[in-house]
Amino acid sequence: MRLFARCARAERSGAERRGEERRGEERRGRTTTLHRVDHLIRVTDEVEAALEDGRAVVALETTLVAHGFPAPTGIEVGLASEAAVRDAGAVPATIGVLDGRVVIGLTAAELERFSPDARKLGPRDLAPCAVQDAIGATTVGGTLAAAAAVGIRFMGTGGLGGVHRGFPTPPDVSADLGVCARVPALIASSGVKSLLDVPATAEVLETLSIPVLGYRVDTLPLFYAAEGGPRVSARVETTEEAAAVADAHWRLGGNGILVGRPPDESLDVAALTEEILAEANERGIVGQEVTPFVLAALHERSGGETRRVNRDLIVANAGLAGEIAAAHAAL
Numbered sequence: 140m141r142l143f144a145r146c147a148r149a150e151r152s153g154a155e156r157r158g159e160e161r162r163g164e165e166r167r168g169r170t171t172t173l174h175r176v177d178h179l180i181r182v183t184d185e186v187e188a189a190l191e192d193g194r195a196v197v198a199l200e201t202t203l204v205a206h207g208f209p210a211p212t213g214i215e216v217g218l219a220s221e222a223a224v225r226d227a228g229a230v231p232a233t234i235g236v237l238d239g240r241v242v243i244g245l246t247a248a249e250l251e252r253f254s255p256d257a258r259k260l261g262p263r264d265l266a267p268c269a270v271q272d273a274i275g276a277t278t279v280g281g282t283l284a285a286a287a288a289v290g291i292r293f294m295g296t297g298g299l300g301g302v303h304r305g306f307p308t309p310p311d312v313s314a315d316l317g318v319c320a321r322v323p324a325l326i327a328s329s330g331v332k333s334l335l336d337v338p339a340t341a342e343v344l345e346t347l348s349i350p351v352l353g354y355r356v357d358t359l360p361l362f363y364a365a366e367g368g369p370r371v372s373a374r375v376e377t378t379e380e381a382a383a384v385a386d387a388h389w390r391l392g393g394n395g396i397l398v399g400r401p402p403d404e405s406l407d408v409a410a411l412t413e414e415i416l417a418e419a420n421e422r423g424i425v426g427q428e429v430t431p432f433v434l435a436a437l438h439e440r441s442g443g444e445t446r447r448v449n450r451d452l453i454v455a456n457a458g459l460a461g462e463i464a465a466a467h468a469a470l
């Protein structure tokens with residue numbers, strides 16, 4: 140068989156062979172500097188080097204930057220999250236679509252371009268946005284899909300998307316859940332988004348075999364509120380323990396893992412959230428528009444309280460993701 144292949148090659152013309160060698164070199168080149176030269180994905184040198192050396196890398200999203208806070212607060216939250224990841228001994232990789240590419244490791248100047256005009260990108264929106272050369276802010280699902288393509292396994296965020304209240308009217312279930320089920324990544328969060336049907340989301344997380352780990356707590360945090368959520372599937376006491384669980388889960392063929400860390404300052408905005416959701420419903424606000432609308436209204440009507448707690452919990456979760464990633468790299 141091998142002999143036949145060699146003979147067949149010998150019969151080819153020199154030009155054909157040279158073409159074949161060049162393509163082979165390109166392929167080999169792509170495996171060493173895979174992402175930097177790729178026309179679809181750009182990875183910064185720092186992130187690429189960390190991934191190659193097996194050092195800790197944490198993915199961060201841009202939906203929070205563009206749509207989670209009134210401009211320019213989101214940029215500040217993004218930069219503070221990156222600093223928290225660094226303080227924890229990991230390399231931050233903020234992800235978004237810019238200039239026709241999926242960028243893994245946005246610079247501060249690039250991050251500034253993520254204004255509220257940016258598209259909100261779930262996983263299915265990455266490709267159209269890149270091809271159409273639009274600016275795209277990735278959700279948890281969009282960020283994880285891009286992160287997984289280059290081998291990043293840790294992420295920090297505010298809250299995971301899930302099953303919206305009133306399901307099946309509307310039948311709104313975030314793509315965050317689907318991506319978590321199919322990529323091996325650990326997400327440090329304050330639970331799921333507070334405006335969701337949290338018990339239903341917790342059930343779907345179980346159906347999708349996604350472990351829900353409580354970081355020093357027995358119940359999943361309710362985003363702004365520390366208490367009152369459903370029971371977690373396991374409690375962990377340390378970042379080393381979380382890293383060891385993640386490693387074991389992945390070795391057993393598992394994928395996404397949600398870690399819930401309670402916010403340091405707990406706020407009860409349940410009634411206010413209900414009121415705002417009813418308003419969104421009356422106004423016909425649906426789908427991807429719901430979260431930005433609710434967050435903006437909460438921030439306004441709580442006199443900025445939710446914005447402060449939201450900011451602080453996002454930065455703290457980024458730091459926790461960094462610590463767990465560093466513990467995992469040291470295993």
Ligand code: PSU
Pocket residue numbers: 200202203206207261277278279280297298299300301312313314315332426427428430431434449
């Ligand atoms: N939680 C927040 N603010 C946000 C989000 C979550 O406090 O902006 C974003 C995240 O990017 C999450 C997304 O992935 O909302 C989910 O949106 P949807 O339900 O449209 O999939």
Ligand code: MN
Pocket residue numbers: 300311312313314426427
């Ligand atoms: Mn949705």
